[in-house]
Amino acid sequence: xxxxxxxxxxxxxxxxxxxxxxxxxxxxxxxxxxxxxxxxxxxxxxxxxxxxxxxxxxxxxxxxxxxxxxxxxxxxxxxxxxxxxxxxxxxxxxxxxxxxxxxxxxxxxxxxxxxxxxxxxxxxxxxxxxxxxxxxxxxxx
Amino acid sequence: xxxxxxxxxxxxxxxxxxxxxxxxxxxxxxxxxxxxxxxxxxxxxxxxxxxxxxxxxxxxxxxxxxxxxxxxxxxxxxxxxxxxxxxxxxxxxxxxxxxxxxxxxxxxxxxxxxxxxxxxxxxxxxxxxxxxxxxxxxxxxxxxxxxxxxxxxxxxxxxxxxxxxxxxxxxxxxxxxxxxxxxxxxxxxxxxxxxxxxxxxxxxxxxxxxxxxxxxxxxxxxxxxxxxxxxxxxxxxxxxxxxxxxxxxxxxxxxxxxxxxxx
Numbered sequence: 001x002x003x004x005x006x007x008x009x010x011x012x013x014x015x016x017x018x019x020x021x022x023x024x025x026x027x028x029x030x031x032x033x034x035x036x037x038x039x040x041x042x043x044x045x046x047x048x049x050x051x052x053x054x055x056x057x058x059x060x061x062x063x064x065x066x067x068x069x070x071x072x073x074x075x076x077x078x079x080x081x082x083x084x085x086x087x088x089x090x091x092x093x094x095x096x097x098x099x100x101x102x103x104x105x106x107x108x109x110x111x112x113x114x115x116x117x118x119x120x121x122x123x124x125x126x127x128x129x130x131x132x133x134x135x136x137x138x139x140x141x
Numbered sequence: 142x143x144x145x146x147x148x149x150x151x152x153x154x155x156x157x158x159x160x161x162x163x164x165x166x167x168x169x170x171x172x173x174x175x176x177x178x179x180x181x182x183x184x185x186x187x188x189x190x191x192x193x194x195x196x197x198x199x200x201x202x203x204x205x206x207x208x209x210x211x212x213x214x215x216x217x218x219x220x221x222x223x224x225x226x227x228x229x230x231x232x233x234x235x236x237x238x239x240x241x242x243x244x245x246x247x248x249x250x251x252x253x254x255x256x257x258x259x260x261x262x263x264x265x266x267x268x269x270x271x272x273x274x275x276x277x278x279x280x281x282x283x284x285x286x287x288x289x290x291x292x293x294x295x296x297x298x299x300x301x302x303x304x305x306x307x308x309x310x311x312x313x314x315x316x317x318x319x320x321x322x323x324x325x326x327x328x329x330x331x332x333x334x335x336x337x338x339x340x341x342x343x344x345x346x347x348x349x350x351x352x353x354x355x356x357x358x359x360x361x362x363x364x365x366x367x368x369x370x371x372x373x374x375x376x377x378x379x380x381x382x383x384x385x386x387x388x389x390x391x392x393x394x395x396x397x398x399x400x401x402x403x404x
Contacts, residue, residue: 086334091244096328103333115333 004030005120005127006047010040010066011055011082016105020053023109024116028127037061041069048074051100051119053112056083056090064097071098078119082107143329144224145320146240147232148296149251150281153265154258154308158251159232161317166324171223171231176216183215183350190216194235195283197290211353213291218350221343227331237301238292240342244328244335249320250302253277254309303329337365344368348390361390366397374403 007029009017017033024031032049034040037058044052044066052070056063067079078100083090086104094102100122101115120127145162149155156172163170173191180187189204193212198204204212213235220234224246231240240246253259263273281297288296299305304323306316323329345363352359352370360371368390374382383401390399 088242088244088335088338091332091334092328095244095330095332096326098327099332101333102335104337111333 003125004028005051005116005125006049007031007051007053007116008034008040008044008049009053010034010037010058010063011053012036012058013055016055016082020109020112023113027113027116029116037066041066044070044073049077050123050125051078051080051116053080053082056081056094057085064094067094067097067099076123078123080112080115080119082112143324143331144227144240144243144246145230145324146237146246146248147230147251147320148237148249148302149232150253151262151277152233153262154251154253154313155232158313158316158320159230161313162320162324163230165317165321166228166230168228168230171220171229171234171236173233175219175223175234179216179219182219183211185212185215195287197287207353207357210357211350214346214350214353218343218346221339221346225336225339225343235288235291238288238294238296239346240339243339243342245331246335246339247304247320247324247329248302249304249306249323250299251316252305252307252309254307256309257312258308341365344393344395348393348396351389351393352386355389356386363396366395367400368393368396368398369400369402371402371404379403 005028007024009020009031011017012035014035017035021031021033032043034043037060041061054063054066063081070077070079081094081099081102082105084105091102100119103111103115117127147155147159147162149158159170159172176190177187180190189208190212193204193209198206198209216234217239220231220236224231224240237248253262259273262277263270266273268276285295285297288294294301304320306319308316311319341363345361345368348363348368348370349359349361352361356372358373362369370386370390372382372386382403386401387399390396
């Protein structure tokens with residue numbers, strides 16, 4: 001059996017973690033959810049995650065600062081940003097600083113799953129449903 | 142993986158630079174060659190479509206404002222649809238004015254300058270230096286007016302572009318290398334968000350085209366298959382207009398929900 005993909009999910013809105021954790025569990029990810037960026041960063045110091053999914057706007061540390069910390073600590077880790085305040089400037093800034101992908105809220109869990117499959121492929125970690133490279137089909141509202 | 146949209150002070154420069162950038166990067170070009178296809182697909186006279194890209198209805202009396210708006214909308218929808226394919230150098234179809242908010246679309250403006258390149262234009266057009274300069278200035282002024290009328294942007298406003306190159310200072314070969322190099326920056330690469338922005342623009346343009354075929358004063362916004370249409374109608378026609386828009390927009394491929402606001 002393939003090693004599960006280790007994912008840290010950080011968003012200060014509890015609903016995001018509650019909604020996304022089962023969606024990622026379902027595709028074989030091992031997910032740790034955080035609402036406090038300081039606690040997430042402390043956990044990142046202890047453990048190398050394959051993927052960090054982080055909100056951008058949060059109290060205390062913002063997503064770009066979290067990404068800088070991840071890049072310094074674990075350069076191999078892929079960072080995916082999710083935000084409700086997406087604009088072209090922010091998207092370009094995040095991309096320029098090395099984010100793996102950037103997605104605007106609201107999105108469907110399947111949208112994130114597709115990005116997770118792409119990140120797993122880039123990491124060379126095989127995932128069963130990503131063998132075709134396209135991930136699962138669209139999920140209706 | 143990105144889109145490069147090139148706009149220049151003159152069409153000659155635009156075409157030369159765009160083709161060289163496409164060759165250098167192995168990208169395909171998207172330019173005025175699609176006009177004939179767009180015209181044929183939408184039953185528009187190709188010359189009228191070409192004219193719609195150059196003049197406003199007040200200057201071109203043979204085309205009404207409604208026809209002008211419809212012709213531009215058909216072109217916009219087709220260009221946006223093709224841009225979804227990526228790795229494209231686009232010029233000559235006004236894309237710099239309607240591809241907005243898409244982070245992987247790098248917009249470049251080429252300034253002809255006053256010395257080096259103008260001499261080549263003089264040769265190309267077979268006019269005197271003075272006459273060529275006058276023509277270029279008039280063309281620039283006309284483009285400015287046209288862009289304001291068509292899309293509410295002044296295309297000569299350099300703050301709209303990601304990269305501005307003055308050919309007095311950078312020669313065309315260097316300009317091509319500069320553009321190709323900048324297009325490789327991570328910030329201009331495709332991401333899920335930017336593809337979504339482009340898909341939303343493309344869907345809104347398709348709906349707009351369908352509605353403009355029989356209506357005027359329409360504004361269409363799209364987000365993830367949901368479309369919001371703003372239209373004008375008298376109180377008496379309001380209900381009918383809403384129903385008609387919902388029916389027409391609902392038939393467009395990719396539309397899942399239609400909301401209509403009639404003022």
